[in-house]
Amino acid sequence: xxxxxxxxxxxxxxxxxxxxxxxxxxxxxxxxxxxxxxxxxxxxxxxxxxxxxxxxxxxxxxxxxxxxxxxxxxxxxxxxxxxxxxxxxxxxxxxxxxxxxxxxxxxxxxxxxxxxxxxxxxxxxxxxxxxxxxxxxxxxxxxxxxxxxxxxxxxxxxxxxxxxxxxxxxxxxxxxxxxxxxxxxxxxxxxxxxxxxxxxxxxxxxxxxxxxxxxxxxxxxxxxxxxxxxxxxxxxxxxxxxxxxxxxxxxxxxxxxxxxxxxxxxxxxxxxxxxxxxxxxxxxxxxxxxxxxxxxxxxxxxxxxxxxxxxxxxxxxxxxxxxxxxxxxxxxxxxxxxxxxxxxxxxxxxxxxxxxxxxxxxxxxxxxxxxxxxxxxxxxxxxxxxxxxxxxxxxxxxxxxxxxxxxxxxxxxxxxxxxxxxxxxxxxxxxxxxxxxxxxxxxxxxxxxxxxxxxxxxxxxxxxxxxxxxxxxxxxxxxxxxxxxxxxxxxxxxxxxxxxxxxxxxxxxxxxxxxxxxxxxxxxxxxxxxxxxxxxxxxxxxxxxxxxxxxxxxxxxxxxxxxxxxxxxxxxxxxxxxxxxxxxxxxxxxxxxxxxxxxxxxxxxxxxxxxxxxxxxxxxxxxxxxxxxxxxxxxxxxxxxxxxxxxxxxxxxxxxxx
Numbered sequence: 228x229x230x231x232x233x234x235x236x237x238x239x240x241x242x243x244x245x246x247x248x249x250x251x252x253x254x255x256x257x258x259x260x261x262x263x264x265x266x267x268x269x270x271x272x273x274x275x276x277x278x279x280x281x282x283x284x285x286x287x288x289x290x291x292x293x294x295x296x297x298x299x300x301x302x303x304x305x306x307x308x309x310x311x312x313x314x315x316x317x318x319x320x321x322x323x324x325x326x327x328x329x330x331x332x333x334x335x336x337x338x339x340x341x342x343x344x345x346x347x348x349x350x351x352x353x354x355x356x357x358x359x360x361x362x363x364x365x366x367x368x369x370x371x372x373x374x375x376x377x378x379x380x381x382x383x384x385x386x387x388x389x390x391x392x393x394x395x396x397x398x399x400x401x402x403x404x405x406x407x408x409x410x411x412x413x414x415x416x417x418x419x420x421x422x423x424x425x426x427x428x429x430x431x432x433x434x435x436x437x438x439x440x441x442x443x444x445x446x447x448x449x450x451x452x453x454x455x456x457x458x459x460x461x462x463x464x465x466x467x468x469x470x471x472x473x474x475x476x477x478x479x480x481x482x483x484x485x486x487x488x489x490x491x492x493x494x495x496x497x498x499x500x501x502x503x504x505x506x507x508x509x510x511x512x513x514x515x516x517x518x519x520x521x522x523x524x525x526x527x528x529x530x531x532x533x534x535x536x537x538x539x540x541x542x543x544x545x546x547x548x549x550x551x552x553x554x555x556x557x558x559x560x561x562x563x564x565x566x567x568x569x570x571x572x573x574x575x576x577x578x579x580x581x582x583x584x585x586x587x588x589x590x591x592x593x594x595x596x597x598x599x600x601x602x603x604x605x606x607x608x609x610x611x612x613x614x615x616x617x618x619x620x621x622x623x624x625x626x627x628x629x630x631x632x633x634x635x636x637x638x639x640x641x642x643x644x645x646x647x648x649x650x651x652x653x654x655x656x657x658x659x660x661x662x663x664x665x666x667x668x669x670x671x672x673x674x675x676x677x678x679x680x681x682x683x684x685x686x687x688x689x690x691x692x693x694x695x696x697x698x699x700x701x702x703x704x705x706x707x708x709x710x711x712x713x714x715x716x717x718x719x720x721x722x723x724x725x726x727x728x729x730x731x732x733x734x735x736x737x738x739x740x741x742x743x744x745x746x747x748x749x750x751x752x753x754x755x756x757x758x759x760x761x762x763x764x765x766x767x768x769x770x771x772x773x774x775x776x777x778x779x780x781x782x783x784x785x786x787x788x789x790x791x792x793x794x795x796x797x798x799x800x801x802x803x804x805x806x807x808x809x810x811x812x813x814x815x816x817x818x819x820x821x822x823x824x825x826x827x828x829x830x831x832x833x834x835x836x837x838x839x840x841x842x843x844x845x846x847x848x849x850x851x852x853x854x855x856x857x858x859x860x861x862x863x864x865x866x867x868x869x870x871x872x873x874x875x876x877x878x879x880x881x882x883x884x885x
Contacts, residue, residue, distance in 0.1 A: 230789065230876040233859050235771050237263040238718025241668035246814040246856070248772035253858075255769035256722040259689060260713060266871035267767040267863060268722075269751035273760055274739065275312035280304040282429040283741035284634070284682070285473040286730035291480035291496045296734060299482060300747070301473025303429040305366075306484060308500050309747070315500035316387075318366070319484075319492040320421035321359075336370075336421040343384070343414035344397075345376030345406040351391070352379065353399050355412075359422055361398055365390045366423040375413035376406030384414065387423075424486055427471020430704040431677050469679050472633055476530040476537075476594075478567050483507070483537055485528040487633065491521060491539060493567065511568040519550045520570045522560055527633060530567075531594050534612045536577075536619075537562040540589045540601060545572060545580055556588035559601065559610070561619065577618045583608060585626055591633040596641055600654065602630045607658060625658035631673075634682035637692055639714065644692050646681060651712070661712070665719045669710050672698045680706055684729030686738055688751065690715040695726050705743060754796060754869040768862030769872070773811060775856050776879055784853045784882035785810070790841045791873035792861070799867030803842045806861050808877070810854030818858070853882050 236251040237260040245253055258265050281302030288298050298309040307314040320336060337357050344353040354367075361367065372384040379402055388400035472487040482494040484504055494504035512518030526541030542560040544551050563569035563576040572579045583589065586603025592610075593600050599610040606626045613620040629647035630636070636645035643654040644661065649670050651661035663669070673681070677697040684693045692712045701707045710721040728741040737749040748758055756763040776783030785808060794802040809818040841848060861872055 230878055231776075233771070233875045233877065237265075237716055238664060238713070239720045239769075240664040240772075242664055242666065244814070245858075246773045249774050251772050252769055253772040255720055255767075257724070257765055257767035258720060258722070258769045259691070259711065260716060260718050260720060261689070261871070263716065264872055265769045265861070267754070267765070267869045269869075270753040270755045270757065270765055271740070271748045271750045272752045272757040274747040274749050275309075276760065277312055277314055278745040279307050279314045280745065281426075281471075282743065283728045283745075283747075284429075284471065284680075285475055286728045286739060286741060286747070287475040287477075287482075288730055288734045288739075289477050289480070289482075290734055295496075297482075297500075298730075298735075298739070298747070299475045299484070300741070301471075301475060301484065301486075303427040303471035306424075306473060306504065308482070308494065310500050313500075317494055317500070317502065317504050318423045319504040319506060320368070321424050321490070321506075336419040339414075339418040339420050340416045341412045341414050342418055342420075343372070343375050343379075343410070344412065345379050345408070345410045347376070347406055347409045350402045350405045351399050352376075352384075352388075352402050352406075353397050354420075356396050356398060357420065361390050361393060361422050362425060363390055363393055364426045366426070367398075367400065368421045368423070370419045370421075371415060372418045373413070373415040375410040377408035378404040379406050379410075380404070424489060424492075427486065428468055429470055431470055431679060432468050472679065474525075474527040474529065474633075476528065477532075478530045478535070478537060481567075483528050483530060483567060485525050485539075487526055488524060490523055491525060491528055491537075507567065511570070514568040516568045517571050518568075520545055521568075522570070523552050524554055526556060526589050527591055529592050529594055529599070531599055531612070535565045536612075537567045538592060538599065540592045542580070544582075545570065555582065557583045557586065557603065559583060559589070559619075559621075574616075577615060579618050581619065581621055583621065585623060590630050591636065593636055593638055593643065595638050595643065600624075600636075600643060602636070602645070604630065607654065624654065628652060628658065632679045632681040635694065637683040637685050639685045639687060639692060642714070644683065644712065644714075646683065646694050648675075648678075662717075663712075663719055665710060665721060669696075669721065672700055672708070674699050674701075674704070677704055680727075682728060684738070684740075685731045686711075686751070687731055687733075688738075689713070693729060695724070695729070754798060755866055762866055764864050764866045764868070766862070766864045768860060770807075770860040771858050773814065773856045773858050776854065777881075780855070782812075782853050782855055782882040783879040785850055785857070785877050785879050787847050787849045787878045789847050789876040789878070790845055791875045792841060793871050793873065794869065795871065796869045797867055799865070801842060802863075802868040802870070803840050803865065804861050804863045804868070804870050806841050806848070806859070806875070808850060808852060809858040809860065810852045811856050811858070812854055814856070 240248045240251045257268050259268050281304030283300050283302045285301035290296050300307040305318045308317050342355040368387045369384050374380040383402050383404045390398050392399040475484045480496040485491050491507040492504040493507045493510050508518040508521045511521050522539040522542035525539040529538050539560045541556045542558050543554055560580040563578040569576055570578050585606035590602040601608040607624045609622050609624050610619050631646040645652050651663050653659050653661045674697040681696045690713055693709055695706045695709045697706050698708045707725050709724050725743050726740045730739045732738050737752045740748050756765050811818050
């Protein structure tokens with residue numbers, strides 16, 4: 228018989244059985260298809276040895292007017308702005324009924340009088356509560372405090388502290404020093420106390436008490452109440468609590484941010500990375516506008532890059548003369564053009580609002596080149612600037628659709644892709660279902676309870692859109708898998724990888740991702756896993772569906788393989804891959820093994836699965852196996868190795884029917 232080429236269709240296909248996909252690839256991990264051929268994906272390196280607190284769910288990169296390259300990092304604990312490898316904590320202070328805009332740097336703080344109690348021999352400091360009641364795990368910052376308890380100096384107090392206990396009238400933290408004297412009711416008559424935005428969850432949970440229930444079910448003066456200030460009653464057992472998601476966008480060189488369900492905050496670049504983001508209400512008042520009419524909460528904040536508006540997707544409505552704090556999850560509000568501080572509609576400005584009707588809440592929005600796309604839980608809207616008096620016009624692009632999460636959409640080359648609850652979509656002027664050869668395999672495996680963790684990202688250098696998700700198979704609650712769509716070749720592939728956020732290259736030299744070790748990684752950089760600074764191999768493989776030997780009727784005897792693989796980009800002198808040939812008698816039987824395997828070129832051989840190590844210049848390897856159909860697999864697990872498969876061939880002899 229002539230040599231049989233092993234040529235397979237690009238992409239993985241799991242929509243049918245192994246045998247029904249003859250001529251295609253069926254399984255793989257950490258591979259991609261380029262020009263129709265599979266290859267190992269690029270490696271990743273640690274961007275900075277510095278670490279942040281919490282699980283990062285948002286990455287946002289921009290350059291200001293003087294060339295400073297910033298990276299916004301939103302975690303469930305903090306919000307940071309990274310510059311030069313250093314993560315600067317800019318987490319804003321929250322606002323509540325008795326807060327005043329006072330204290331160091333004009334921070335939004337509450338004034339306490341002699342609130343501290345210290346106990347001799349203990350580093351735990353107790354603080355008398357004011358009006359706002361924090362939760363365990365939140366952070367508080369004091370300023371203008373005086374010392375107490377001997378070693379508890381002003382420098383020890385006037386910094387950030389993690390709250391470790393909360394009682395009915397007090398809360399506590401552990402200081403960096405141990406008191407050598409006891410003091411009660413000390414610390415100064417004017418202590419500025421700033422409570423940072425409450426720490427959020429990093430997984431979806433069911434619970435009661437502090438943190439249970441919607442964030443905005445509180446009082447008009449404190450939208451964080453109930454969720455963070457008071458315990459939900461036992462009758463409310465089973466309330467779902469979503470994870471913390473930050474939205475962020477640039478307004479010029481400044482940054483506007485919002486935790487989902489929380490208020491709008493604004494970081495001013497002129498104040499440097501050492502200052503915190505501040506409530507937009509405060510800055511609006513300082514600028515001479517009616518700050519009380521700035522939305523008190525939103526599902527997402529975004530800025531339109533061309534028209535220069537700030538949008539709040541989901542907000543409290545403007546009511547003339549009286550601020551309205553009733554949250555409407557379907558309301559779109561926007562600031563005046565070129566002015567993020569003006570939110571009061573008038574004939575002299577272009578701020579306004581519009582309630583959407585199809586759906587029950589706004590999931591997310593994305594500003595594209597010609598329009599702003601807004602997803603509710605069941606529809607996709609287009610918002611287009613039309614000028615005064617209506618300013619923005621809204622139209623439904625598609626009803627009865629779905630969307631998986633607030634971060635499950637991405638726009639590449641003016642085409643928007645997103646993951647729905649049971650299929651993929653694309654929008655390029657019209658909404659279309661995106662055909663997927665992995666649809667059932669992927670959606671049967673997604674942990675829908677953790678759907679808000681799903682996020683999308685583009686890898687423009689390889690024409691790819693990535694979606695990361697939590698799988699059912701992992702029995703866990705953190706992201707462990709990904710699926711990729713190559714929009715040039717229109718093929719799909721998937722794999723295993725733990726990441727929590729992604730940002731494509733553009734301003735930075737490589738795509739960036741956040742891992743679960745509180746670090747940012749550069750992807751497509753090198754060929755190995757250097758996420759911790761130690762070089763580790765990346766295991767990658769791809770396996771074909773079964774294909775017939777000849778006509779599939781008679782047995783065939785495969786006695787040699789002629790490999791075709793290149794190792795371009797490898798950085799070790801003797802790179803190698805492992806090729807496996809898996810024979811099978813019929814589709815319903817298990818894979819068999821050779822009776823008397825052998826191999827040339829001194830390559831090691833596994834007698835259990837017909838495995839052959841192929842080095843860079845191996846022209847052929849000998850084997851001994853028989854079957855009616857075969858599957859082919861290539862894999863690598865060595866340091867410094869990358870590969871691309873070509874068209875290997877197998878040499879077959881007729882071997883009868885049994």
